[in-house]
Amino acid sequence: MATRAVDLVRAWEPPVAADRLRRHVEVLAAGPRSRRHAPRAMADAETYVTAALRSAGWQVRRQPFDVRWRVGATDRPGNRAIALKARVHPRLRGANLIATLPGAGTGPAVVLGAHLDTVQGSPGADDNASGVAVLLESAHLLATLPDAPPVVLAVFDMEELGLIGSRHAVRALGRERSIRGMVCLESVGFFSEEEGSQRLPGGFSAVFPAAASATRDAGLRGNFTLVVHRRSSAEAAVAWQRAAAQTAPALPGILLRDPRPDGLLGALAGLAVPPANHLGRSDHAPFWNAGIPALMLTGTANFRNPAYHRPADTSDLLDYPRLAAVTAATAATVAAWAALPEA
Incomplete structure (x- = not known):
């Protein structure tokens, strides 16, 4: 898989355009996007994403959901501990966007996903217009391949309310087809070369010594993708890391293995190892819980970006050449993973 991913990165034509990524982020991050608190902006963002995917040759459908009494989270701004964000939602109505390429194989699919919504009051350039922009440009790259890969693009709603959209999507998609794996894009656009700009969560070094050591060896600079x-x-993680090393500029990828198993047991194990809960803070977690292999690509959000979940999370703070590198490595990894023969 890694060899195929590296070959694709070297051969992409046309290359990823940083200015197109900037345009996506600027449009999406014009203001907060929320089904509950900024419904007009959320509808406009949904329309923009749908049009961009269709212009790249993808078939897009809206996947509405109406759920009741879901345990989730608050979408208020701030960096409170995960346990303090818990909420029970009596009723939530939203919609995911699901896209596929015409003529793609019907074998096990790889899902590439990113959430569209923001917390209250934040335009969410990094969290998560950056991830949606990478998904849109990955759609262009994947559409250039001579054989349409069995890839599903998923733009999730209500991630900030407790992964509500992705929890619905994993069940709905699983009823339609077999899912080989999933790649989640979460806050992937903020980078810093400043020494000490990268922070580590409490207890992280003890539980994940290799990743902590790699981060310290780089001077705690936030110049990598986790x-x-x-x-x-x-x-798939190794394939992404090797593909990113071939981009221009070359992008360091630090691998962090969550020791928990997929499935319900892995979800429960987080209660015993609190630092591991940070590894399930985005839309890959419902796929893990369903027993599906998944990656999360992230710039570590609040452990690097001081504007995380705040009004200052604006488009001018992002590094678009590096975001282009994230795009190339991600599209190549997804394509290589989807092309693996059926087990």
Whole structure:
């Protein structure tokens, strides 16, 4: 898989355009996007994403959901501990966007996903217009391949309310087809070369010494993408890291293996190892819980970006050449993973 991913990065034509990524982020991050608190902006963002995917040759459908009494989280701004964000939602109505390429194979699919919504009051350039922009440009790259890969693009709603959209999507998609794996894009656009700009969560060094050591060896600079994986998705994580090393500029990827198993047991194990809960803070977690191999690609959000979940999370703070590198490595990894023969 890694060899195929590296070959694709070297051969992409046309290359990823940083100015197109900037345009996506500027449009999406014009203001907060929320089904509950900024519904007009959310509808406009949904329309923009749908048009961009269709212009790249993808078929897009809206996947509405109406759920009741879901345990989730508050979408208020701020960096409170995960346990303090818990909420029970009596009723939530939203919609994911699901896209596929015409003529793609019907074998096990790889899902590439990013959430569209923001917390209250934040335009969410990094969290998560950056991830949606990478998904849109990945759609262009994947559409250039001579054989349409079995890839599903998923733009999730209500991630900030407790992964509500992705929890619905994993069940709905699983009823339609087999899912080989999933790649989640979460706050992937903020980078810093300043020494000490990268912070580590409490207890992180004890639980994940290799990743902590790699971060310290680089001077605690926030100039890398963290590739969070489990044993089931280790091969895909290595493929992404090697592909990113071939981009221009070359992008360091630090691998972080979550030691928990996929499935319900892994979800429960987080209660015993609190630092591991940070590894399940985005839309890959419902796929893990369903027993599906998954990666999360992230710039570590509040552990690097001081504007995380705040009004200052604006488009001018992002590094678009590096975001282009994230795009190339991600599209190549997804294509290589989807092309693996059926087990």
